[in-house]
Amino acid sequence: MDSSTEDGGVHPDRKMEAEVAEAGTEQRASPDVPASQREDLGAVLWRRVKSKEYEAAICEIKEERHQKYLNQNSLDLVPILLKLLGEDLDPEGEQCIEDLLVHVASVANVKEATIAFLEELEMGYSERMFRVILHPIRTLLMGQISQNTRPTMFSWIFNTLYTRVVMLELPSGCNLEGEERKLLDADPRVQEVTGALRWLTDFYFHFFEKVMSGDLVWGGKVVNSKEYLSFFLLQLFHKPIAYLDVFCKEGDTESSLFSTCNDLAVMIARLTGNSFKLFTHVAWNCSKTLMATESKALKEEDEKLEEENRTDDEKGKEDEKENEVSQLSLASFFYCILGQRMAKDYVPCVYSHQHVFINCLPLIVQLMQEKEDFPIHKGLILAKTLLSNITEKSLPSETLEAKAHSSFPQLLLRIMITCNNKEIRLCALEIFRPYLKKFDSTGRSKLIMSLLRSVKHAGALGLVIHELKENVSQNLNQGMENSSFAGHTLIQLLNLACYLPDGERTDLLEWSDSIMQALNLLVFLLLRDTQNVTGIREALPKLEKNFLTPIQTGLDLSRGHYELKLRDLENPSSKKDMETEVTVGGLTLPSMPVEQERKVVQTALCSFDMMQCTLARVHQAAERKL
Numbered sequence: 001m002d003s004s005t006e007d008g009g010v011h012p013d014r015k016m017e018a019e020v021a022e023a024g025t026e027q028r029a030s031p032d033v034p035a036s037q038r039e040d041l042g043a044v045l046w047r048r049v050k051s052k053e054y055e056a057a058i059c060e061i062k063e064e065r066h067q068k069y070l071n072q073n074s075l076d077l078v079p080i081l082l083k084l085l086g087e088d089l090d091p092e093g094e095q096c097i098e099d100l101l102v103h104v105a106s107v108a109n110v111k112e113a114t115i116a117f118l119e120e121l122e123m124g125y126s127e128r129m130f131r132v133i134l135h136p137i138r139t140l141l142m143g144q145i146s147q148n149t150r151p152t153m154f155s156w157i158f159n160t161l162y163t164r165v166v167m168l169e170l171p172s173g174c175n176l177e178g179e180e181r182k183l184l185d186a187d188p189r190v191q192e193v194t195g196a197l198r199w200l201t202d203f204y205f206h207f208f209e210k211v212m213s214g215d216l217v218w219g220g221k222v223v224n225s226k227e228y229l230s231f232f233l234l235q236l237f238h239k240p241i242a243y244l245d246v247f248c249k250e251g252d253t254e255s256s257l258f259s260t261c262n263d264l265a266v267m268i269a270r271l272t273g274n275s276f277k278l279f280t281h282v283a284w285n286c287s288k289t290l291m292a293t294e295s296k297a298l299k300e301e302d303e304k305l306e307e308e309n310r311t312d313d314e315k316g317k318e319d320e321k322e323n324e325v326s327q328l329s330l331a332s333f334f335y336c337i338l339g340q341r342m343a344k345d346y347v348p349c350v351y352s353h354q355h356v357f358i359n360c361l362p363l364i365v366q367l368m369q370e371k372e373d374f375p376i377h378k379g380l381i382l383a384k385t386l387l388s389n390i391t392e393k394s395l396p397s398e399t400l401e402a403k404a405h406s407s408f409p410q411l412l413l414r415i416m417i418t419c420n421n422k423e424i425r426l427c428a429l430e431i432f433r434p435y436l437k438k439f440d441s442t443g444r445s446k447l448i449m450s451l452l453r454s455v456k457h458a459g460a461l462g463l464v465i466h467e468l469k470e471n472v473s474q475n476l477n478q479g480m481e482n483s484s485f486a487g488h489t490l491i492q493l494l495n496l497a498c499y500l501p502d503g504e505r506t507d508l509l510e511w512s513d514s515i516m517q518a519l520n521l522l523v524f525l526l527l528r529d530t531q532n533v534t535g536i537r538e539a540l541p542k543l544e545k546n547f548l549t550p551i552q553t554g555l556d557l558s559r560g561h562y563e564l565k566l567r568d569l570e571n572p573s574s575k576k577d578m579e580t581e582v583t584v585g586g587l588t589l590p591s592m593p594v595e596q597e598r599k600v601v602q603t604a605l606c607s608f609d610m611m612q613c614t615l616a617r618v619h620q621a622a623e624r625k626l
Contacts, residue, residue: 041066042080045100049084054096061103074108078116085128098132105136106143113140114153118160125164130196134161134203145210148219151228154207158232161200165236168193170243172372177423181245185256193240194256201260204233208267230271233264234325237332242367242375248340262342268333269346275337276351279359281325328370331363332378339382353389354399360386361404368411373421380415380427383408387431390438397443409435409451413460436467444471445484445493452496462513465497469521472534480533491539497521498543504553512607515551519614526621540622551615559608566601569594 041061048057061070070077081100089097105113117137120129137157144153169189176184184190210216211225218225246261248254269275336342338360360382367379399405412435415428436444448471451464468485475485483489498518500506508515522543525536532538592600 041069042077046080046084049089049093049096050087052090052093054092057096058099058103061100067107070104070107071109072112074104074113075116077104078113079120082120082129082133085126085132094128094132098135101132101136102139105139110140110144110153114157118157121160121164125167127192127195130164131199134199137161138203138206142206142210145216147215147217149216151218151220151222154218161203162232162235165193165196165200166239168196168240170240172243175373175421176245177421181247182253182255184245190244190256193244194260197236197240197257197260200236201263204229205263205267208271212270226271226273230268231325233268233271234329234333236264236329237261237336238326238329242328242332242370242378243372245374246336246340246378258340261336261340265333265336265342266346269337269343275334275343275347276356276359278325278330278333281330282359282362283327327363327366328375331366331382332375334360334363335367335378335382339378339385353386354395357386357390358395358399358402361402361408365404365407365411368408368415373419373424376415376419377421377424377427380424380431383435384427384431387434387438392437393440395439395443397440397446400439400443400446405447406450409447410454413451413455413457413463416463417457417460432463433467441471441475441482441484445489449489449493449496452493452499456501458511458513458515461499462517465514465517465521468493468497469517469524472521472525473528476528476534486533487535490534494521494525494536494539495542495546498547500547500550500554504550504557506550506554508551508554508558508611509604509607512611515611516614518547519551519611519618522618523614523621526618548615548618551611555608555612555615559605562601562604562608566598566605569598569601 044060045057048054048060060066078101081097081104084097085094087093105117113136117133117140121133141154141157144150170193171184171187171189174184185194207216207229211229216225218228222228241257241261244257245255246257248258272278337344337347338356364379364383364386367375367382370376370379409432412428412432416425416432419425419428436447439447448464448468452461452468455461455464472485472490475482480486485493499514501511522536525534529536
């Protein structure tokens with residue numbers, strides 16, 4: 001058959017063989033290879049594999065006359081064999097390439113072969129190459145195993161493999177809810193990452209067995225070989241696992257990644273002996289609580305101290321940076337073993353639920369701070385699972401000294417307000433109320449006061465005021481035994497709850513949720529506390545000045561404005577004179593139909609009437625006319 005193409009070019013297969021032959025010529029020029037062994041082994045293997053003579057290719061490379069050549073020329077032969085994977089090979093052909101590479105790894109110079117394999121990994125990625133290359137790399141490393149193994153090569157290879165997996169593309173902004181999440185397993189990007197993680201997990205399992213049996217012990221600066229390997233396994237829980245959906249519904253289905261994560265979790269749990277030992281790697285940052293009750297000066301002072309301490313610590317911890325564990329890795333790992341109950345046979349049950357929750361809280365916060373839905377959902381599920389095990393009023397207020405306790409409720413509220421995923425928003429709401437109830441009365445009071453000081457969203461503030469009302473009601477029913485919701489503390493809470501950001505100029509429609517909740521709280525207290533045990537009567541003058549009177553002024557102004565607007569809408573001639581345009585981002589929005597605009601104005605007036613009615617009830621209750 002003619003090797004040239006119709007247009008005078010060279011056939012692709014012939015061109016590739018020519019390149020291989022040229023590389024072989026360079027190899028034969030090596031003075032270290034005897035003349036009897038100077039032959040183009042790469043070209044021979046290429047032809048045999050392309051001709052599907054797989055057994056002949058294996059026999060050829062195993063011939064004794066090639067062993068010295070293989071030992072000295074792996075840098076040239078490995079790229080040739082891996083390039084064959086780009087050809088149209090059947091599964092048997094891929095297995096043949098893998099077997100050929102395994103033999104090269106078993107007889108080649110270790111350093112040269114390692115460089116050859118890692119260079120190919122760094123130059124590009126394909127599923128086929130990644131799967132095939134893991135076996136020969138494993139063969140290289142297994143040949144280095146001893147009771148005092150140098151960790152440098154292992155660390156180099158493990159990190160390179162992890163880097164290749166991290167670089168794979170992940171889906172983002174999916175906004176999937178409920179059963180829709182199952183569709184993610186059909187995404188080609190997810191399938192590619194899931195396959196790579198499965199192969200890498202099987203790759204690590206061989207070293208896991210050697211470490212557990214004591215055959216593999218790393219020397220040098222490595223103090224604990226089991227911990228050393230567990231850190232590399234934990235890397236995978238950062239990315240990609242943290243950004244993919246990992247779930248299993250009992251009696252239903254599980255995500256494609258669940259089995260792989262379970263195997264990784266079991267290996268880490270067995271290596272550590274006690275998974276909760278990893279709590280020592282959790283970054284608490286708890287020198288001072290960032291609660292909203294602190295002054296700005298105190299916060300700045302604490303931040304300065306933290307910076308100084310960090311600078312001092314860095315002087316003695318340069319060598320420890322390699323052993324640092326990503327907080328997101330730990331968070332995803334504990335989500336798997338506690339939120340999804342993986343490796344349950346290796347998770348101790350003797351720790352108190354309070355201890356586990358408090359130690360996991362910084363990790364939960366870490367997940368909830370992410371922008372993608374999947375890590376946020378993981379954090380919420382982990383929090384919900386751990387909180388369900390804790391009895392109400394069992395967490396002491398002292399636990400709030402951890403910085404994570406100031407971030408957690410704030411993040412819950414932020415997710416409720418800003419998250420586009422309805423399922424995640426509702427999950428955050430389901431956690432918020434039970435979370436408050438887990439603390440003793442002092443803790444609940446501190447938490448509510450902190451939120452009242454810091455929350456600047458009407459809906460979220462209304463929710464916090466509702467929780468305040470529930471706690472005050474409970475305290476009244478118990479005869480005001482609890483000082484955390486009585487006396488000066490209660491008055492302080494009321495002053496914070498009755499909040500108008502701009503006084504009488506406050507947009508009453510925008511802040512209607514929090515204003516209505518605050519007015520209802522005042523009505524409740526004035527009607528329920530007939531003996532003035534809460535001290536609400538003494539607080540009324542200040543509330544009247546700072547809250548009730550500005551609301552009345554704002555209502556008068558707002559109602560007059562909207563009533564004038566309604567009259568204008570009912571008069572078509574004046575409507576023409578007042579036509580305006582609204583421009584957002586350089587685009588002019590279409591004008592609202594008159595009928596729809598009238599409904600909006602009427603709804604606003606109705607809201608003002610409801611607010612006026614509730615305000616009147618406050619005044620009547622204060623004068624004991626109800």
